[in-house]
Amino acid sequence: MAGKYGPSSVWMYVDGYDMIANNPQTLTAKTTAPQVSSHGLGDAWQESTPLGTKLAELSQDGAFWDTTALRSHAALSASVPSTPQSSSRVITLGYEGQTAGASFQGYEGGFTMTYEVVGDVADLTKANVEYSISGKGEPGQVIQEETTKTADWDTESASIDYTGDTGQRVVAITSSSVANPTNILCAVAHGLTTGDKIVITGHSGSTPTINDTATPAGIAVTVVDTLNFTVAINVTTGGTGGSFVRADSADGGSGFQQVTAFSGFSGFIGKFRDSEDDITFADLVTFADVTSAPDGQRVTAAGEIDRYIAFKGDVTGSGSITLWAGFSRTPPS
Amino acid sequence: MASSYRVVRGFGCPDSRSLKIVRKAGGMSRLTDDQREQVTLLEYAVGDPYKGAPKGLQAGHIAKGLVELVPAKSSKGAK
Numbered sequence: 001m002a003g004k005y006g007p008s009s010v011w012m013y014v015d016g017y018d019m020i021a022n023n024p025q026t027l028t029a030k031t032t033a034p035q036v037s038s039h040g041l042g043d044a045w046q047e048s049t050p051l052g053t054k055l056a057e058l059s060q061d062g063a064f065w066d067t068t069a070l071r072s073h074a075a076l077s078a079s080v081p082s083t084p085q086s087s088s089r090v091i092t093l094g095y096e097g098q099t100a101g102a103s104f105q106g107y108e109g110g111f112t113m114t115y116e117v118v119g120d121v122a123d124l125t126k127a128n129v130e131y132s133i134s135g136k137g138e139p140g141q142v143i144q145e146e147t148t149k150t151a152d153w154d155t156e157s158a159s160i161d162y163t164g165d166t167g168q169r170v171v172a173i174t175s176s177s178v179a180n181p182t183n184i185l186c187a188v189a190h191g192l193t194t195g196d197k198i199v200i201t202g203h204s205g206s207t208p209t210i211n212d213t214a215t216p217a218g219i220a221v222t223v224v225d226t227l228n229f230t231v232a233i234n235v236t237t238g239g240t241g242g243s244f245v246r247a248d249s250a251d252g253g254s255g256f257q258q259v260t261a262f263s264g265f266s267g268f269i270g271k272f273r274d275s276e277d278d279i280t281f282a283d284l285v286t287f288a289d290v291t292s293a294p295d296g297q298r299v300t301a302a303g304e305i306d307r308y309i310a311f312k313g314d315v316t317g318s319g320s321i322t323l324w325a326g327f328s329r330t331p332p333s
Numbered sequence: 334m335a336s337s338y339r340v341v342r343g344f345g346c347p348d349s350r351s352l353k354i355v356r357k358a359g360g361m362s363r364l365t366d367d368q369r370e371q372v373t374l375l376e377y378a379v380g381d382p383y384k385g386a387p388k389g390l391q392a393g394h395i396a397k398g399l400v401e402l403v404p405a406k407s408s409k410g411a412k
Contacts, residue, residue: 156345156361157369216360273345278360279352280390282344282399308362312345 005095011146012060012093013258013324014110016294017075022127025062029093029105031137032057056107056133058091065117065127070260070294072127079112086111088134090296092256092326098145101160103167104326106256106298108135138254139167140328143272144311146260148322152314156273156281159308162329163199163218163245173242176206180234181222184210189226190244191332196221197247197276197307198231206239217276218247218307248276251330252302255285257323262293264319271314272327276306284309293322305329338383338400346394348373349387 010027012019019027031054038049067073079089088109096102113132119125141160162168172187184200192198197218200210210233212219221229255272262268268290273281285301311325347355351372358364364372375385383400394400 154345156374157364159362161362275361276397277393278362279355280344280346280393280397280399281361282342282397308360 005097009097010093010095011098012091013260013296014075014091015079015089015296016259017070017072017296018260019060019063019072019075021070022063022066022072024060027060027093028058029137030057031055054136056137058093058107058110058131058133059129061126061128063127063129065125075294076112076115076127076129080115081111089131090256090258090298091131091133092258092296092324094142098142098324100142100145100155100158101164102142102145103165104140104142104256106138106140106254106326106328107131107133108138108254108298110134138328140253140256140326141165141167141309142324142326143309144313144323144325146322146324148261148320149313149315150318150320154273154281154310154312156275156310156312159275159278159281159310160327162249162305162307162309163247165245165329168245170243170245173200173203173244174240176203176210176235176239178235178238179230181230181232182206182210182235182238183224183228183230184221184244186227186229190223190229192221192223192229192246193250194221194223194229196250198244199247200231200242200244203239203242205237206235207237208233208235210235210239211242212247216278216307246332247307249305249329249332250303251332252300253305253327253329255287255299255301255325255327257287257295257297257299257325259290259293259295259321259323261320261322262290262295263321265291265315265317265321267291267316268321269314270323270325271312272301272325273310273312274306275308275310278308281308281310281312290321336405337403338395339403340377340379340381340383340399341401342399343376343378344394344399345374345376346386346390348375348385349389352387352389
């Protein structure tokens, strides 16, 4: 059953509220590509053509209508936008559980579109919610699973390696040439740009090996054409097979932080750091100071993001904080 | 006079003694719990003077743009 998950693995935060705490019965995240009819007179069959836009939709049904502090009514009752200037909500959810490295889905912006309270003569009162999503859905990896901390900490000794992201495209390699630098022929278009860094695995027969496990930063490529690129290795015996994944990403990304509980501290600064060598971790994006919970934030990073990402939390004073954090890299275009 | 650098992007790295442990393990994420306890990290904030980083990491820090050269002050009255 590897790769399959059940209800206990589902989680969701909205603006720092733990929505699963209200026992929703279903959570639906849908992506739609709207299409228009494109047939006309004389056509025997109906046709449709994609508009070229995508729509993310989100709904949760059957949660208890709960007026306890930090539960569903507090999270949702005042959240239906009343003006065009209303702030969007920070929404993150996952279906693979909370383990660091697991995938999650964040959203660029979300609004509570409907908040429906359902009283039933034969049931406890429930609440249903539909969110309209403004902008894109942003898939990413959990960097800090939900945790409670009482002092500064970081996850640099348990950073998340981009090459292990199951959402990454794995590109098959056909062969490596006898050359310096060696030419790598791919079975399909590689999609790389000169300067991108990759990690090759499973390539056999070459001397020396081009499997890049010993170079943490990955190896930089020079693109020849859509199927070929070179890497700076002097190969004297060519090899075959294997595949590569990217070791870094070039187009920025978005960081999400959800603080579900906060007490005692006078402030908390969370940040993501990245590293190309798994040794030096540099600041990537920093969240605004948190002084209370619930609190949800989304921040964006531009440019290159290195292979390893870690989370760092700095508290002021003494107290306790419970939070979750994840990062979404912008996929290569 | 030796060139001096200052930090333009905050970062953290092992000190010189700890770097040997980290490199032997193959990176921070490959440290055992025992090794992690032996590692001391240096923290640099934006604007800090760049001092004390292991020599083996300095070229990488400069190449990565984490630090920048501080322009030498000109001597007043020098002609």
